Amino acid sequence: MDTVVYGPAVAESDRTAAIRNYGLDPGADGGAPLLADGDAAGALTNLVRLAARLCGVPYSVVNIITDDRQRQIAASGVDPAVCSRDDSMCAKVFLAGRTTVVPDASQDPRFVDNPFVTGVIASVRFYASVPLETTSGFVLGSLCIFSEGSASPTAEQIGMVEVLARQVVEVLELQHRTLQLSDALAELQRSNAMLGEFAGRVSHDLRIPLTTILGYVELAEDDPDIQPGHPALEYLEFIGRGGRRMLRTLEDVLEYSRVDGGLRRERVSLLAVTEEAAHDLGVELGFASGISCADAELLADPVQLRMLLQNLLANSLNYRSPERDLKVAVGAAVTRQGVTVSVADNGVGILPADRKRAVEPLVRLNRAGDAPGTGLGLATCQRIAHAHGGELDIQGTPGGGATISALFSWELSEPAVRP
CATH class of the missing domain: 3.30.450.40 (GAF domain)
Known part of the structure:
Protein backbone atom coordinates (compact mmCIF):
# COMPACT_ATOMS: atom_id res chain seq x y z
CA MET A 1 0.00 0.00 0.00
CA ALA A 184 -13.98 39.02 7.82
CA LEU A 185 -16.32 41.59 6.25
CA ALA A 186 -19.26 40.31 8.29
CA GLU A 187 -17.16 40.50 11.46
CA LEU A 188 -16.03 44.02 10.53
CA GLN A 189 -19.63 45.12 9.97
CA ARG A 190 -20.64 43.58 13.29
CA SER A 191 -17.74 45.30 15.02
CA ASN A 192 -18.59 48.65 13.41
CA ALA A 193 -22.22 48.28 14.48
CA MET A 194 -21.15 47.54 18.04
CA LEU A 195 -18.73 50.47 17.96
CA GLY A 196 -21.44 52.83 16.76
CA GLU A 197 -23.89 51.55 19.37
CA PHE A 198 -21.32 51.84 22.16
CA ALA A 199 -20.18 55.31 21.09
CA GLY A 200 -23.76 56.52 20.81
CA ARG A 201 -24.64 55.19 24.26
CA VAL A 202 -21.53 56.64 25.89
CA SER A 203 -21.99 59.95 24.07
CA HIS A 204 -25.61 60.15 25.25
CA ASP A 205 -24.78 59.18 28.83
CA LEU A 206 -21.96 61.70 29.10
CA ARG A 207 -23.49 64.56 27.12
CA ILE A 208 -26.37 65.07 29.55
CA PRO A 209 -24.25 65.65 32.69
CA LEU A 210 -21.76 67.72 30.70
CA THR A 211 -24.40 70.03 29.28
CA THR A 212 -25.87 70.32 32.78
CA ILE A 213 -22.47 71.32 34.16
CA LEU A 214 -21.93 73.86 31.38
CA GLY A 215 -25.42 75.26 31.98
CA TYR A 216 -24.63 75.87 35.63
CA VAL A 217 -21.28 77.40 34.67
CA GLU A 218 -23.07 79.91 32.44
CA LEU A 219 -25.55 80.70 35.22
CA ALA A 220 -22.71 81.23 37.67
CA GLU A 221 -20.84 83.47 35.25
CA ASP A 222 -23.98 85.64 34.96
CA ASP A 223 -24.51 85.78 38.73
CA PRO A 224 -24.42 89.44 39.80
CA ASP A 225 -22.62 88.46 42.99
CA ILE A 226 -19.64 87.24 40.95
CA GLN A 227 -18.09 90.43 39.65
CA PRO A 228 -15.00 90.79 37.38
CA GLY A 229 -11.90 90.00 39.37
CA HIS A 230 -13.70 87.47 41.54
CA PRO A 231 -11.43 84.36 41.95
CA ALA A 232 -14.36 82.06 41.10
CA LEU A 233 -14.45 83.40 37.55
CA GLU A 234 -11.09 81.82 36.73
CA TYR A 235 -12.28 78.45 38.04
CA LEU A 236 -15.52 78.74 36.10
CA GLU A 237 -13.55 79.49 32.94
CA PHE A 238 -11.42 76.37 33.47
CA ILE A 239 -14.53 74.24 34.04
CA GLY A 240 -16.31 75.66 30.99
CA ARG A 241 -13.29 75.26 28.74
CA GLY A 242 -12.75 71.66 29.84
CA GLY A 243 -16.43 70.80 29.50
CA ARG A 244 -16.68 72.21 25.99
CA ARG A 245 -13.54 70.33 24.99
CA MET A 246 -15.06 67.08 26.31
CA LEU A 247 -18.24 67.74 24.33
CA ARG A 248 -16.21 68.24 21.15
CA THR A 249 -14.36 65.00 21.84
CA LEU A 250 -17.65 63.13 22.34
CA GLU A 251 -19.00 64.46 19.06
CA ASP A 252 -15.78 63.53 17.24
CA VAL A 253 -15.80 60.00 18.67
CA LEU A 254 -19.44 59.55 17.68
CA GLU A 255 -18.75 60.91 14.20
CA TYR A 256 -15.75 58.58 13.81
CA SER A 257 -17.75 55.53 14.89
CA ARG A 258 -20.57 56.19 12.41
CA VAL A 259 -18.34 56.13 9.33
CA ASP A 260 -18.34 52.84 7.36
CA GLY A 261 -22.03 52.38 7.98
CA GLY A 262 -24.50 52.08 5.14
CA LEU A 263 -23.47 54.41 2.32
CA ARG A 264 -26.16 56.44 0.56
CA ARG A 265 -24.26 57.44 -2.54
CA GLU A 266 -25.79 59.95 -4.91
CA ARG A 267 -24.71 62.53 -7.46
CA VAL A 268 -23.44 65.57 -5.58
CA SER A 269 -21.83 68.87 -6.47
CA LEU A 270 -18.42 69.32 -4.86
CA LEU A 271 -18.93 73.09 -4.80
CA ALA A 272 -22.32 72.85 -3.08
CA VAL A 273 -21.08 70.43 -0.41
CA THR A 274 -17.93 72.52 0.16
CA GLU A 275 -20.05 75.64 0.65
CA GLU A 276 -22.12 73.79 3.26
CA ALA A 277 -18.99 72.50 5.04
CA ALA A 278 -17.46 75.99 5.10
CA HIS A 279 -20.71 77.49 6.38
CA ASP A 280 -20.67 74.98 9.24
CA LEU A 281 -17.27 76.40 10.21
CA GLY A 282 -18.55 79.96 10.09
CA VAL A 283 -16.78 81.01 6.89
CA GLU A 284 -17.83 81.60 3.29
CA LEU A 285 -16.00 80.73 0.11
CA GLY A 286 -14.29 83.61 -1.61
CA PHE A 287 -11.54 86.18 -1.42
CA ALA A 288 -12.26 87.20 2.18
CA SER A 289 -11.79 83.70 3.58
CA GLY A 290 -9.08 82.64 1.13
CA ILE A 291 -10.99 79.43 0.34
CA SER A 292 -11.80 78.58 -3.28
CA CYS A 293 -13.44 75.53 -4.83
CA ALA A 294 -13.59 74.17 -8.36
CA ASP A 295 -16.90 72.41 -9.00
CA ALA A 296 -17.16 68.77 -10.02
CA GLU A 297 -19.83 66.08 -9.92
CA LEU A 298 -19.13 62.85 -8.09
CA LEU A 299 -20.97 59.92 -6.56
CA ALA A 300 -20.62 60.00 -2.78
CA ASP A 301 -22.54 59.87 0.43
CA PRO A 302 -23.25 63.62 0.80
CA VAL A 303 -23.19 63.49 4.61
CA GLN A 304 -19.82 61.75 4.71
CA LEU A 305 -18.37 63.97 1.96
CA ARG A 306 -19.46 67.04 3.92
CA MET A 307 -17.87 65.56 7.05
CA LEU A 308 -14.59 64.95 5.19
CA LEU A 309 -14.49 68.47 3.72
CA GLN A 310 -15.40 70.05 7.05
CA ASN A 311 -12.57 68.23 8.81
CA LEU A 312 -10.03 69.14 6.13
CA LEU A 313 -11.11 72.79 5.97
CA ALA A 314 -11.03 72.98 9.77
CA ASN A 315 -7.45 71.70 9.71
CA SER A 316 -6.50 74.34 7.14
CA LEU A 317 -8.04 77.05 9.32
CA ASN A 318 -6.51 75.75 12.55
CA TYR A 319 -3.02 75.13 11.18
CA ARG A 320 -2.55 78.24 9.04
CA SER A 321 0.89 79.78 8.74
CA PRO A 322 1.45 83.00 10.71
CA GLU A 323 3.73 84.20 7.90
CA ARG A 324 1.14 84.48 5.07
CA ASP A 325 -2.53 84.95 4.36
CA LEU A 326 -4.50 81.74 4.25
CA LYS A 327 -5.20 80.19 0.85
CA VAL A 328 -7.13 76.93 0.48
CA ALA A 329 -8.04 75.34 -2.86
CA VAL A 330 -10.60 72.54 -3.03
CA GLY A 331 -10.47 70.64 -6.30
CA ALA A 332 -11.23 67.36 -8.02
CA ALA A 333 -9.55 65.18 -10.64
CA VAL A 334 -11.53 62.58 -12.60
CA THR A 335 -9.72 59.31 -13.40
CA ARG A 336 -10.69 55.82 -14.50
CA GLN A 337 -10.72 54.76 -10.85
CA GLY A 338 -13.00 57.56 -9.67
CA VAL A 339 -12.88 61.17 -8.53
CA THR A 340 -10.02 62.36 -6.34
CA VAL A 341 -11.09 65.25 -4.10
CA SER A 342 -8.22 67.37 -2.77
CA VAL A 343 -7.85 70.19 -0.25
CA ALA A 344 -4.58 72.10 -0.66
CA ASP A 345 -3.57 74.84 1.78
CA ASN A 346 -0.52 77.01 2.44
CA GLY A 347 -0.41 76.38 6.18
CA VAL A 348 2.25 74.83 8.39
CA GLY A 349 1.97 71.46 6.60
CA ILE A 350 2.68 67.95 7.87
CA LEU A 351 6.20 66.57 7.76
CA PRO A 352 6.63 63.31 5.78
CA ALA A 353 7.74 61.51 8.96
CA ASP A 354 4.44 62.47 10.67
CA ARG A 355 1.98 61.69 7.86
CA LYS A 356 1.37 58.05 8.77
CA ARG A 357 0.77 58.90 12.43
CA ALA A 358 -1.46 61.84 11.54
CA VAL A 359 -4.28 59.55 10.34
CA GLU A 360 -4.21 57.27 13.39
CA PRO A 361 -7.16 57.71 15.79
CA LEU A 362 -6.57 59.94 18.82
CA VAL A 363 -3.02 60.82 17.75
CA ARG A 364 -2.00 64.49 17.87
CA LEU A 365 1.34 65.76 16.64
CA ASN A 366 1.63 68.22 19.55
CA ARG A 367 3.68 70.78 17.65
CA ALA A 368 4.39 74.20 19.08
CA GLY A 369 1.61 76.63 18.20
CA ASP A 370 -0.89 73.96 17.12
CA ALA A 371 -4.55 74.55 17.93
CA PRO A 372 -6.29 72.14 20.34
CA GLY A 373 -7.93 69.05 18.86
CA THR A 374 -9.00 65.48 19.52
CA GLY A 375 -6.79 63.71 16.98
CA LEU A 376 -9.80 62.20 15.18
CA GLY A 377 -10.24 64.56 12.22
CA LEU A 378 -7.88 62.92 9.72
CA ALA A 379 -8.67 59.45 11.11
CA THR A 380 -12.33 60.09 10.29
CA CYS A 381 -11.38 61.28 6.79
CA GLN A 382 -9.37 58.08 6.33
CA ARG A 383 -12.41 55.96 7.22
CA ILE A 384 -14.61 57.97 4.85
CA ALA A 385 -12.12 57.42 2.02
CA HIS A 386 -11.99 53.69 2.77
CA ALA A 387 -15.80 53.49 2.88
CA HIS A 388 -15.85 54.94 -0.67
CA GLY A 389 -13.27 52.48 -1.99
CA GLY A 390 -10.30 54.87 -1.86
CA GLU A 391 -7.41 56.04 0.27
CA LEU A 392 -6.44 59.25 2.03
CA ASP A 393 -3.18 60.71 0.75
CA ILE A 394 -1.13 63.46 2.41
CA GLN A 395 1.42 65.42 0.42
CA GLY A 396 3.13 68.77 0.73
CA THR A 397 1.85 71.83 -1.13
CA PRO A 398 4.49 73.53 -3.31
CA GLY A 399 5.64 76.61 -1.42
CA GLY A 400 4.51 75.20 1.94
CA GLY A 401 1.39 73.65 3.38
CA ALA A 402 -0.45 70.36 3.08
CA THR A 403 -2.44 68.82 0.23
CA ILE A 404 -4.78 66.08 1.40
CA SER A 405 -6.71 64.06 -1.14
CA ALA A 406 -9.22 61.20 -1.06
CA LEU A 407 -10.27 58.93 -3.91
CA PHE A 408 -14.00 58.32 -4.30
CA SER A 409 -14.02 55.14 -6.37
CA TRP A 410 -16.38 54.40 -9.25
CA GLU A 411 -16.48 50.73 -8.23
CA LEU A 412 -19.61 51.18 -6.13
CA SER A 413 -21.29 53.27 -8.82
CA GLU A 414 -23.54 52.52 -11.76
CA PRO A 415 -21.52 51.97 -14.98
CA ALA A 416 -23.53 54.72 -16.68
CA VAL A 417 -21.88 57.46 -14.66
CA ARG A 418 -18.31 56.34 -15.22
CA PRO A 419 -16.14 58.71 -17.29
Missing part, protein backbone atom coordinates in the same frame (compact mmCIF):
# COMPACT_ATOMS: atom_id res chain seq x y z
CA ASP A 2 1.22 3.49 -0.82
CA THR A 3 2.52 5.66 2.03
CA VAL A 4 0.02 8.30 3.10
CA VAL A 5 1.16 11.87 2.60
CA TYR A 6 -1.05 14.25 4.56
CA GLY A 7 -1.32 18.01 4.97
CA PRO A 8 0.03 19.74 8.07
CA ALA A 9 -1.91 19.27 11.30
CA VAL A 10 -5.11 18.01 9.63
CA ALA A 11 -6.20 14.75 11.22
CA GLU A 12 -8.29 12.29 9.25
CA SER A 13 -11.23 12.93 11.57
CA ASP A 14 -11.05 16.66 10.75
CA ARG A 15 -11.42 16.24 6.99
CA THR A 16 -15.09 17.21 6.84
CA ALA A 17 -14.55 20.43 8.80
CA ALA A 18 -11.55 21.34 6.65
CA ILE A 19 -13.56 20.68 3.47
CA ARG A 20 -16.36 22.97 4.70
CA ASN A 21 -13.77 25.75 4.97
CA TYR A 22 -13.44 25.54 1.18
CA GLY A 23 -17.11 26.30 0.67
CA LEU A 24 -18.02 22.66 0.08
CA ASP A 25 -21.08 21.28 1.84
CA PRO A 26 -20.56 17.57 2.55
CA GLY A 27 -24.31 17.29 3.18
CA ALA A 28 -25.88 15.47 6.08
CA ASP A 29 -28.57 13.80 3.95
CA GLY A 30 -26.30 11.90 1.61
CA GLY A 31 -26.97 14.27 -1.26
CA ALA A 32 -24.32 15.62 -3.57
CA PRO A 33 -22.23 18.42 -2.04
CA LEU A 34 -23.00 21.96 -3.00
CA LEU A 35 -20.51 24.57 -4.08
CA ALA A 36 -21.03 27.90 -2.32
CA ASP A 37 -20.17 29.78 -5.51
CA GLY A 38 -22.11 29.19 -8.74
CA ASP A 39 -19.25 30.59 -10.84
CA ALA A 40 -16.89 28.06 -9.26
CA ALA A 41 -19.27 25.22 -10.17
CA GLY A 42 -19.30 26.35 -13.80
CA ALA A 43 -15.51 26.63 -13.91
CA LEU A 44 -15.05 23.12 -12.49
CA THR A 45 -17.51 21.67 -15.00
CA ASN A 46 -15.52 23.18 -17.85
CA LEU A 47 -12.27 21.80 -16.42
CA VAL A 48 -13.53 18.21 -16.16
CA ARG A 49 -14.92 18.36 -19.69
CA LEU A 50 -11.57 19.53 -20.95
CA ALA A 51 -9.74 16.79 -19.02
CA ALA A 52 -11.89 14.06 -20.59
CA ARG A 53 -11.56 15.52 -24.08
CA LEU A 54 -7.78 15.94 -23.81
CA CYS A 55 -7.32 12.24 -23.04
CA GLY A 56 -10.02 10.92 -25.37
CA VAL A 57 -12.01 9.25 -22.56
CA PRO A 58 -15.74 9.58 -21.91
CA TYR A 59 -15.70 10.33 -18.19
CA SER A 60 -14.06 12.81 -15.85
CA VAL A 61 -14.98 13.90 -12.31
CA VAL A 62 -13.78 16.05 -9.43
CA ASN A 63 -14.01 14.00 -6.25
CA ILE A 64 -14.05 15.48 -2.77
CA ILE A 65 -13.24 12.83 -0.20
CA THR A 66 -14.56 13.30 3.33
CA ASP A 67 -13.87 11.12 6.34
CA ASP A 68 -16.52 8.62 5.21
CA ARG A 69 -17.60 9.42 1.65
CA GLN A 70 -16.58 10.37 -1.85
CA ARG A 71 -18.62 13.22 -3.30
CA GLN A 72 -18.39 14.38 -6.88
CA ILE A 73 -18.77 18.16 -7.25
CA ALA A 74 -18.27 18.29 -11.02
CA ALA A 75 -18.57 15.60 -13.69
CA SER A 76 -18.43 15.05 -17.45
CA GLY A 77 -20.18 12.08 -19.07
CA VAL A 78 -21.86 11.01 -15.81
CA ASP A 79 -24.10 12.64 -13.22
CA PRO A 80 -22.34 13.74 -10.00
CA ALA A 81 -22.84 11.06 -7.37
CA VAL A 82 -21.94 10.02 -3.84
CA CYS A 83 -20.51 6.75 -2.62
CA SER A 84 -18.94 5.47 0.57
CA ARG A 85 -15.25 6.07 0.98
CA ASP A 86 -14.72 2.32 1.23
CA ASP A 87 -16.11 1.89 -2.30
CA SER A 88 -14.11 4.79 -3.79
CA MET A 89 -11.21 4.01 -6.10
CA CYS A 90 -9.65 7.44 -5.57
CA ALA A 91 -9.79 7.10 -1.79
CA LYS A 92 -7.19 4.33 -2.09
CA VAL A 93 -4.63 6.49 -3.89
CA PHE A 94 -5.41 10.20 -3.47
CA LEU A 95 -3.05 10.55 -0.49
CA ALA A 96 -0.16 8.87 -2.29
CA GLY A 97 1.34 12.23 -3.26
CA ARG A 98 1.51 11.42 -6.98
CA THR A 99 -0.65 10.78 -10.05
CA THR A 100 -1.99 7.26 -10.43
CA VAL A 101 -2.45 5.81 -13.95
CA VAL A 102 -3.92 2.30 -14.36
CA PRO A 103 -4.34 0.86 -17.92
CA ASP A 104 -6.69 -1.92 -16.73
CA ALA A 105 -8.12 -1.67 -13.23
CA SER A 106 -9.42 -5.27 -13.38
CA GLN A 107 -5.79 -6.42 -13.39
CA ASP A 108 -4.61 -4.10 -10.60
CA PRO A 109 -4.64 -5.70 -7.09
CA ARG A 110 -5.73 -2.38 -5.53
CA PHE A 111 -8.94 -2.29 -7.57
CA VAL A 112 -9.71 -5.81 -8.73
CA ASP A 113 -12.47 -6.23 -6.09
CA ASN A 114 -13.73 -2.63 -6.23
CA PRO A 115 -17.46 -2.28 -7.07
CA PHE A 116 -16.59 0.39 -9.66
CA VAL A 117 -14.57 -2.28 -11.46
CA THR A 118 -16.53 -5.49 -10.86
CA GLY A 119 -19.76 -4.22 -12.40
CA VAL A 120 -21.65 -3.72 -9.13
CA ILE A 121 -21.51 0.08 -9.66
CA ALA A 122 -19.56 0.35 -12.93
CA SER A 123 -17.03 -1.55 -15.05
CA VAL A 124 -14.05 0.81 -15.06
CA ARG A 125 -10.96 -0.31 -16.93
CA PHE A 126 -8.73 2.65 -17.77
CA TYR A 127 -8.33 4.88 -14.71
CA ALA A 128 -6.17 7.91 -13.85
CA SER A 129 -6.33 10.04 -10.72
CA VAL A 130 -4.51 13.28 -9.82
CA PRO A 131 -4.52 14.43 -6.15
CA LEU A 132 -6.03 17.86 -5.46
CA GLU A 133 -3.44 19.19 -3.04
CA THR A 134 -3.83 22.73 -1.72
CA THR A 135 -1.02 25.19 -1.03
CA SER A 136 -1.13 24.16 2.64
CA GLY A 137 -0.58 20.51 1.75
CA PHE A 138 -4.17 19.44 2.44
CA VAL A 139 -5.49 16.97 -0.17
CA LEU A 140 -9.15 17.62 -0.88
CA GLY A 141 -9.69 14.72 -3.23
CA SER A 142 -8.87 14.03 -6.86
CA LEU A 143 -9.41 14.89 -10.50
CA CYS A 144 -10.21 11.54 -12.04
CA ILE A 145 -10.58 10.41 -15.69
CA PHE A 146 -11.74 6.94 -16.60
CA SER A 147 -13.25 4.67 -19.23
CA GLU A 148 -15.02 1.34 -19.40
CA GLY A 149 -12.81 0.44 -22.33
CA SER A 150 -9.12 0.65 -22.99
CA ALA A 151 -7.37 4.02 -23.35
CA SER A 152 -3.76 5.03 -23.74
CA PRO A 153 -3.22 8.73 -23.00
CA THR A 154 0.31 9.88 -23.58
CA ALA A 155 2.56 11.20 -20.85
CA GLU A 156 2.00 14.68 -22.28
CA GLN A 157 -1.77 14.27 -22.03
CA ILE A 158 -1.52 13.09 -18.42
CA GLY A 159 0.71 16.10 -17.77
CA MET A 160 -2.04 18.35 -19.09
CA VAL A 161 -4.55 16.68 -16.74
CA GLU A 162 -2.17 17.46 -13.86
CA VAL A 163 -2.18 21.10 -14.98
CA LEU A 164 -6.00 21.04 -14.99
CA ALA A 165 -5.94 19.53 -11.50
CA ARG A 166 -3.92 22.51 -10.31
CA GLN A 167 -6.52 24.76 -11.90
CA VAL A 168 -9.24 22.91 -9.98
CA VAL A 169 -7.33 23.60 -6.78
CA GLU A 170 -6.99 27.27 -7.76
CA VAL A 171 -10.77 27.53 -8.17
CA LEU A 172 -11.33 25.95 -4.76
CA GLU A 173 -8.62 28.09 -3.15
CA LEU A 174 -10.24 31.20 -4.61
CA GLN A 175 -13.58 30.16 -3.16
CA HIS A 176 -11.85 29.51 0.17
CA ARG A 177 -10.32 33.00 0.21
CA THR A 178 -13.64 34.55 -0.86
CA LEU A 179 -15.39 32.90 2.07
CA GLN A 180 -12.67 34.08 4.44
CA LEU A 181 -13.06 37.61 3.11
CA SER A 182 -16.84 37.43 3.50
CA ASP A 183 -16.46 36.23 7.07
